[in-house]
Amino acid sequence: EVQLVQSGAEVKKPGESLKISCKGSGYSFTSHWIGWVRQMPGKGLEWMGIIYPGDSDTRYSPSFQGQVTISADKSISTAYLQCSSLKASDTAIYYCARPSTMIGDAFDVWGQGTMVTVSS
Amino acid sequence: QSVLTQPPSVSAAPGQKVTISCSGSSSNIGNNHVSWYQQLPGTAPKLLIYDNNKRPSGIPDRFSGSKSGTSATLGITGLQTGDEADYYCGTWDSSLSAGVFGGGTKLTVL
Numbered sequence: 213e214v215q216l217v218q219s220g221a222e223v224k225k226p227g228e229s230l231k232i233s234c235k236g237s238g239y240s241f242t243s244h245w246i247g248w249v250r251q252m253p254g255k256g257l258e259w260m261g262i263i264y265p266g267d268s269d270t271r272y273s274p275s276f277q278g279q280v281t282i283s284a285d286k287s288i289s290t291a292y293l294q295c296s297s298l299k300a301s302d303t304a305i306y307y308c309a310r311p312s313t314m315i316g317d318a319f320d321v322w323g324q325g326t327m328v329t330v331s332s
Numbered sequence: 333q334s335v336l337t338q339p340p341s342v343s344a345a346p347g348q349k350v351t352i353s354c355s356g357s358s359s360n361i362g363n364n365h366v367s368w369y370q371q372l373p374g375t376a377p378k379l380l381i382y383d384n385n386k387r388p389s390g391i392p393d394r395f396s397g398s399k400s401g402t403s404a405t406l407g408i409t410g411l412q413t414g415d416e417a418d419y420y421c422g423t424w425d426s427s428l429s430a431g432v433f434g435g436g437t438k439l440t441v442l
Binding site: 249254258272315316 | 334365369378379382388420423424429431433436
């Protein structure tokens with residue numbers, strides 16, 4: 213079974229940094245892109261960026277360029293989303309998701325989401 | 333403000349049909365495939381439609397998708413209370429070199 217399993221909920225203080233993970237299984241991790249999607253409380257989905265673990269080719273939405281860093285460790289089939297200098301407005305659920313084949317394809321597999329709360 | 337425009341909400345009675353629109357531009361919907369996602373309360377989004385009108389295995393044929401020019405439409409027939417959810421369209425935007433989503437549509441089955 214193809215699965216993406218994300219790390220657990222995080223509670224952070226403003227100014228702290230964050231790194232959440234997404235582990236893929238049941239498929240060739242290095243042959244598929246993995247994207248990250250943000251959902252702020254009560255709001256819609258926002259496409260953040262995407263990485264190809266095979267060669268670490270990474271693309272970011274202009275809205276998130278410079279604000280987050282996406283990386284991957286193919287040796288352990290895990291992708292990461294890093295945010296630094298967190299603000300209260302970074303409070304959200306962050307999903308990883310896999311496009312079926314190509315970078316612009318639909319996300320056919322989703323992680324369960326990681327809830328991040330930023331509060332003093 | 334989302335790149336793709338969806339109505340905030342739609343509603344219909346059980347058993348009826350509803351359509352949800354998604355409007356974009358030539359840089360996104362006009363030249364790329366559209367997908368649709370269903371998000372039930374408290375859960376991760378789930379793929380309903382890909383490549384404009386294809387259904388993944390396990391998605392009932394009550395759900396359909398179409399695309400014309402720079403707009404796409406999700407149709408749901410035989411509405412059930414279990415269809416109450418938020419629905420999102422998505423596609424690639426060639427100008428942004430990034431994926432984009434619509435703002436989402438809340439479906440209420442009255």
